[in-house]
Amino acid sequence: MGLNFIDLFAGAGGLSEGFMKKGYKPIAHVEMDKYASQTLRTRAVYWELVTSGRTNLYYDYLKGLMSREELYSYLPSDHSDIVINKEISEETIDSIFETIDTNMKLLGETKIDLIIGGPPCQAYSLVGRARDPFRKENDPRNYLYKQYIKFLDKYKPEMFVFENVPGIRTAGNGAFFQAMTDDMHALNYELDSDVIDASHHGVLQQRKRVILIGWKKGLNMKFPDLELEKNYYKVSDILDDLPSLQAGESLDRCLYTKEASEYAIKSGIRTMDFVTQHITRPHNERDKEIYRLVIEAWEREGTRLKYTDLPEELRTHKNLKSFLDRFKVVAGDTSYCHTMVAHISKDGHYYIHPDKQQLRSLSVREAARIQSFPDNFYFEGPRTAVFTQIGNAVPPILAEKIAEGISHLFLSRITN
The missing domain is CATH 3.40.50.150 (Vaccinia Virus protein VP39)
Known part of the structure; x- marks a missing residue:
């Protein structure tokens, strides 16, 4: 037409x-x-x-x-x-x-x-x-x-x-x-x-x-x-085939580590035989310890830790009455992730990777996948600018x- x-x-x-x-x-x-x-x-x-x-x-x-x-x-x-x-x-x-x-x-x-x-x-x-x-x-x-x-x-x-x-x-x-x-x-x-x-x-x-x-x-x-459209899939279907990374590590061009999930193929997200922009941000030891506690709480009970649940020595904010869910794991065993917003460009605390062995927030490519961008979609600019683009997107x-x-x-x- x-x-x-x-x-x-x-x-x-x-x-x-x-x-x-x-x-x-x-x-x-x-x-x-x-x-x-x-x-x-x-x-x-x-x-x-x-x-x-x-x-x-x-x-x-x-x-x-x-x-x-x-x-x-x-x-x-x-x-x-x-x-x-x-x-x-x-x-x-x-x-x-x-x-x-x-x-x-x-x-x-x-x-x-x-x-x-x-x-x-x-x-x-x-x-x-x-x-x-x-x-x-x-x-x-x-x-x-x-x-x-x-x-x-x-x-x-x-x-x-x-x-x-x-x-x-x-x-x-x-x-x-x-x-x-x-x-x-x-x-x-x-x-x-x-x-x-x-x-x-x-x-x-x-x-x-x-x-x-x-x-x-x-x-x-x-x-x-x-x-x-009824959803038969889990968030892990768009996370598990990407290489493991530690906080601050980046693989701008790399191979997948697993076969594509049914969802990754059906959705058109996995579109080629290599992946780009699997880029993470660094985190300090205090944040990584918080990430560990947040992931363990989800694995143990399926609960979301509030900021006030953290040990006092890990808290740096005086505000204990609002925005208490500022640390949140992207649970791979759920049918969908919580809303991706541009604030992911600031610190990533609201988008913690579910793997306790990695202790980091989502990579650029993982965030793009949650927004349903195909893997061959390339974002220009430095990491912070790219996260902003992804968070603001339809x-x-x-x-x-x-x-x-x-x-x-x-x-x-x-x-x-």
């Missing part, structure tokens, strides 16, 4: 990945972060090489046989500005429009079918508001939805997908969500939204997100049908289900 899309506030491209896997054609990814933009560009080259049957060149890059500059030389001239590394603001929006217009002409597109994306979610996060005495009401990111709406007004797509955290519904006592949907209605769009849990759709992570779908009035569309498997549902809506509209 060849539907095209623009991805706004694209991050590392988790949402785009799902849509491109279903055959959607990107016109532009707009992202302000330098490293996330590099990740988007690297992935854009991957999809270009898939189309031309030359993925061996991409894998040469992953193996370290090719520089990033050489890899980027395989991006055709009509895709050279497909990643727009700019903040979306009053000062930049016109230049972003100009680049997208040029991309459309180069790609032979006369209209935009779909706009996807969502503003940075920290402004609507319930945790973020709890830490802010003003409850984020003064956060300028609350109003980034207005920039999203300007793209709707400019390109008038048939449909759009707006993704964000559940807290967007209650931010400002609900005023922000109401104002946003009122503005969307004013542009002649019908709307429907739902809170979707990724663990119900093939992702081994409990991750709830508001998915708001809009379509032009008169199109006889609806919220896409997202069939629930799980590609969930994005793929949304893309598939929207494809069916477009197809039924054509056939009817």
